[in-house]
Amino acid sequence: MDKEQEVLIEPVSEKPSSSPGENMEKSISSVGKRYVGFDRLKKKVTLNRILKTVFVGLASCYFVSAILLLLAIRIPTPPELKSPLIGVSILLGMVIGGLVGVGVYFIQAKSDMGLAKKFDSDFALKEGMQTSLEFSGDTSTMKVLLDEDLRVRASKVDTKQIKIKKLPLYIVALALSATMVISMVFVPFNVIVKKPEPETPFKLTEMQEAQLEAIAIRVESSAMEQGAKEQVASEVRALKDALKVTSLKSDADQLITLSTEKIDEITRKTGTSYLIHDILIEDDTAFTREIARLITMLDWEKYSSKREKIRAGFEHKEFGTEMADIQKINKETAKKISEASSGLKSALEVSGLDTADPLYSELSECAIELELLASDLENGYINYLNTVGSKEGNGQIIEAISNDIFAQLDKQNQSYSVGFGASDEIRKMFGMPIPQREDNSSEEKPKDEGETEDEDEDKKGDGGYGEGDVFGSNDLIYDKDKNAHIKYGEVIDIYYQLMGSENYTDEEKQVIQEYFETLFRGLEEEKGE
Amino acid sequence: MNNINVNKDLEKVSMFSEKVAKIKNELKKDVVGQGEIIDGVIIAIVAGGNVLLEGVPGVGKTRLVRSLGRVLSLPFSRIQFTPDLMPSDVTGANVVEKDENGKLNTSFRKGPIFANLVLADEINRATPKTQSAMLEVMQEHKVTVGNDVHKINEPFFVLATENPIEQDGTYPLPEAQMDRFMFKLIVNFPSDEDLIDIVKMTQKTMDETASAVINGEEILEMRRLASEVLITDEILAYAIRLVSNTHPELSKSCPVTKKYVKYGASPRAAQALVTCAKVKALMDGRYNVAYDDIDALAFPVLRHRMKVNFTAVNDKLGVDDVISMIIKETKKVR
Numbered sequence: 080m081d082k083e084q085e086v087l088i089e090p091v092s093e094k095p096s097s098s099p100g101e102n103m104e105k106s107i108s109s110v111g112k113r114y115v116g117f118d119r120l121k122k123k124v125t126l127n128r129i130l131k132t133v134f135v136g137l138a139s140c141y142f143v144s145a146i147l148l149l150l151a152i153r154i155p156t157p158p159e160l161k162s163p164l165i166g167v168s169i170l171l172g173m174v175i176g177g178l179v180g181v182g183v184y185f186i187q188a189k190s191d192m193g194l195a196k197k198f199d200s201d202f203a204l205k206e207g208m209q210t211s212l213e214f215s216g217d218t219s220t221m222k223v224l225l226d227e228d229l230r231v232r233a234s235k236v237d238t239k240q241i242k243i244k245k246l247p248l249y250i251v252a253l254a255l256s257a258t259m260v261i262s263m264v265f266v267p268f269n270v271i272v273k274k275p276e277p278e279t280p281f282k283l284t285e286m287q288e289a290q291l292e293a294i295a296i297r298v299e300s301s302a303m304e305q306g307a308k309e310q311v312a313s314e315v316r317a318l319k320d321a322l323k324v325t326s327l328k329s330d331a332d333q334l335i336t337l338s339t340e341k342i343d344e345i346t347r348k349t350g351t352s353y354l355i356h357d358i359l360i361e362d363d364t365a366f367t368r369e370i371a372r373l374i375t376m377l378d379w380e381k382y383s384s385k386r387e388k389i390r391a392g393f394e395h396k397e398f399g400t401e402m403a404d405i406q407k408i409n410k411e412t413a414k415k416i417s418e419a420s421s422g423l424k425s426a427l428e429v430s431g432l433d434t435a436d437p438l439y440s441e442l443s444e445c446a447i448e449l450e451l452l453a454s455d456l457e458n459g460y461i462n463y464l465n466t467v468g469s470k471e472g473n474g475q476i477i478e479a480i481s482n483d484i485f486a487q488l489d490k491q492n493q494s495y496s497v498g499f500g501a502s503d504e505i506r507k508m509f510g511m512p513i514p515q516r517e518d519n520s521s522e523e524k525p526k527d528e529g530e531t532e533d534e535d536e537d538k539k540g541d542g543g544y545g546e547g548d549v550f551g552s553n554d555l556i557y558d559k560d561k562n563a564h565i566k567y568g569e570v571i572d573i574y575y576q577l578m579g580s581e582n583y584t585d586e587e588k589q590v591i592q593e594y595f596e597t598l599f600r601g602l603e604e605e606k607g608e
Numbered sequence: 609m610n611n612i613n614v615n616k617d618l619e620k621v622s623m624f625s626e627k628v629a630k631i632k633n634e635l636k637k638d639v640v641g642q643g644e645i646i647d648g649v650i651i652a653i654v655a656g657g658n659v660l661l662e663g664v665p666g667v668g669k670t671r672l673v674r675s676l677g678r679v680l681s682l683p684f685s686r687i688q689f690t691p692d693l694m695p696s697d698v699t700g701a702n703v704v705e706k707d708e709n710g711k712l713n714t715s716f717r718k719g720p721i722f723a724n725l726v727l728a729d730e731i732n733r734a735t736p737k738t739q740s741a742m743l744e745v746m747q748e749h750k751v752t753v754g755n756d757v758h759k760i761n762e763p764f765f766v767l768a769t770e771n772p773i774e775q776d777g778t779y780p781l782p783e784a785q786m787d788r789f790m791f792k793l794i795v796n797f798p799s800d801e802d803l804i805d806i807v808k809m810t811q812k813t814m815d816e817t818a819s820a821v822i823n824g825e826e827i828l829e830m831r832r833l834a835s836e837v838l839i840t841d842e843i844l845a846y847a848i849r850l851v852s853n854t855h856p857e858l859s860k861s862c863p864v865t866k867k868y869v870k871y872g873a874s875p876r877a878a879q880a881l882v883t884c885a886k887v888k889a890l891m892d893g894r895y896n897v898a899y900d901d902i903d904a905l906a907f908p909v910l911r912h913r914m915k916v917n918f919t920a921v922n923d924k925l926g927v928d929d930v931i932s933m934i935i936k937e938t939k940k941v942r
Binding site for chain 2 (some may be wrong): 174205206207209210211213214217219220222223224225228
């Protein structure tokens with residue numbers, strides 16, 4: 080029996096309220112039917128059970144939440160963890176409260192027979208209800224009389240009097256637990272405060288001051304664009320002045336970072352390669368994006384290597400295999416080249432860039448060259464090998480992505496090298512990392528078997544003769560006199576012409592020899608770098 | 609369900625209480641007080657059982673039974689048991705008679721047992737042999753004399769009396785015969801108020817004025833109705849558990865039984881409990897047996913069927929005290 084729920088009602092009189100004979104018709108009509116009184120009382124009991132469940136569940140929820148909240152608030156934790164902990168505490172409290180409520184509901188649950196026994200006990204029905212329930216299907220006279228008697232008795236029961244025992248206790252418990260939760264608002268947070276690291280002092284040394292001044296002077300006397308070099312020199316001097324009055328390393332680092340980034344920004348604007356890169360790198364076409372990366376290569380070695388990778392991207396996997404269909408290979412390769420060309424062309428057209436820009440022009444030229452190549456390949460005017468080439472031999476694709484593009488880059492690199500050189504030197508001076516200038520990100524593409532990483536390859540093109548390092552005719556070497564890169568093939572042709580000419584004496588040939596050696600030594604120096 | 613039959617049954621049920629009330633009212637004319645005894649006797653009669661009345665002389669045992677006989681309008685006979693009473697004095701015997709032609713014929717002369725209501729007064733004064741003769745009749749409602757079997761008319765009740773104080777010259781009833789009695793009712797000395805009424809009444813007249821209000825057929829009908837009273841399996845199991853708990857040799861019996869009881873009640877006790885509980889419920893105006901009915905009837909049903917041991921005697925506990933304790937123990941697992 081549920082001891083908690085006390086039925087506060089006077090027991091009904093033991094004797095039936097009316098003799099069966101007076102309610103004969105009612106008695107007969109109740110045959111086989113469940114007496115209404117039971118269901119009415121059961122409904123009230125169920126309602127009370129739900130109410131009690133709510134009380135207990137809520138009180139448990141509030142109580143558990145309050146305890147967990149107190150723990151969350153008072154246990155020392157970093158400030159950023161407080162909100163999540165509080166949230167978890169409330170959530171956990173709700174879950175536990177819900178579970179307790181559900182548990183209470185089901186613990187209180189009684190079968191119909193259990194309820195019938197309870198009603199018999201509470202209303203002094205002398206086991207009448209449980210007897211009637213047990214004989215539910217019975218249609219005998221006694222059953223009829225019993226049900227009628229119960230109906231009369233049960234109808235006298237006012238369900239309002241069926242109350243939850245100790246209800247005030249539940250209300251008080253709920254109020255107390257709610258108060259506990261609310262009071263958590265006034266509990267101060269206990270947070271772990273990180274001790275600030277002691278500030279490292281900073282003092283600009285005389286040497287550093289002098290170095291900064293030297294950098295500014297070097298920039299002013301460089302071949303950098305006039306407006307830009309004035310800005311850069313001014314920025315360097317401003318940095319120097321600011322660092323002279325800075326006493327903390329953190330402040331100094333911040334100043335240096337801002338200053339060098341500004342110098343880099345000024346430097347980038349001296350050319351168009353970074354601007355074009357930022358636009359082309361967003362293009363949908365992979366080839367266009369590769370071109371964008373290509374034009375950030377600041378030296379020939381890297382440029383050449385990148386270009387070779389682009390070329391390799393056009394190689395057909397079936398070429399050279401036993402079942403190769405040459406026509407199909409040519410067609411597919413032509414299509415690929417054409418798509419690459421179209422992509423680059425479209426990207427340039429919509430870029431909004433100045434069409435008069437030399438680098439822009441060279442890139443446009445590249446797109447046109449590629450389109451012509453594609454057409455010729457498709458029509459059979461040229462073959463696959465001539466077009467795409469191989470690692471051993473340059474194809475015409477390499478020609479299309481011409482050295483002229485690099486030549487334009489090279490011109491821009493003159494300012495870049497000054498500006499970036501200045502900012503990198505400043506960074507190095509103060510122990511700060513030097514940023515990557517080139518865009519070395521790569522397209523993810525499936526590799527054929529046996530394909531090796533291009534980065535480890537000899538970046539110089541193959542070709543030519545002789546022992547030792549072999550240079551391709553399209554490789555560029557730096558001519559100090561001309562202050563420009565020139566093709567190796569052209570140089571070696573000139574060399575052989577001069578050396579083979581009968582117009583020069585041996586002494587003159589010796590001078591020529593030394594000159595070319597100087598050139599080749601430059602190559603070696605580049606290699607050594 | 610046939611409405612006509614239901615209506616008939618409903619009428620009969622409603623008449624049940626009225627008839628019982630009439631019986632009681634008539635008996636009150638001759639018997640002062642003893643309400644519980646009257647209730648017990650009525651229950652036993654309706655249930656179809658025999659009653660053993662124990663009490664000191666003069667408390668109205670015989671008067672009660674005689675009045676009952678008149679109220680029930682049943683042929684009544686009284687047998688005064690004495691030590692020299694023979695079995696044939698009870699059951700009857702074959703006698704040789706001369707007919708009008710002088711021929712000798714044997715005929716069976718019925719004994720006083722051939723009545724519907726038999727008062728066996730001071731039954732414990734008769735010899736065991738005579739008591740055994742009663743045993744057959746009480747059990748089987750028939751008498752066998754020689755090769756002839758003579759049936760007793762229904763309804764048939766034996767209300768026996770025994771005087772507890774006169775132990776000399778008495779033969780305690782054997783257990784088998786005790787078991788034949790549905791109830792053993794203790795007729796106590798009347799209260800002062802009742803005694804005043806008794807004296808006042810008998811000063812006027814000693815005549816018994818109760819009149820017939822019911823007949824044998826009606827009693828049988830009441831018995832049939834009572835048998836239809838509903839009882840749940842749980843209450844039935846409780847009654848059986850109560851009887852089982854009187855047996856000390858059973859492992860499941862309670863500690864009280866093991867300590868104080870010598871031997872327990874027979875299965876007839878369980879039958880008697882349930883049958884009488886139904887009658888009691890109907891008499892109380894209910895249509896189902898309650899636990900209280902079983903508890904109330906446990907005493908008259910069990911007290912003559914079980915025996916307490918010396919430990920109980922030593923602890924000054926009577927059989928009713930032990931029954932009370934057994935009821936308390938059995939209730940715990942209800």
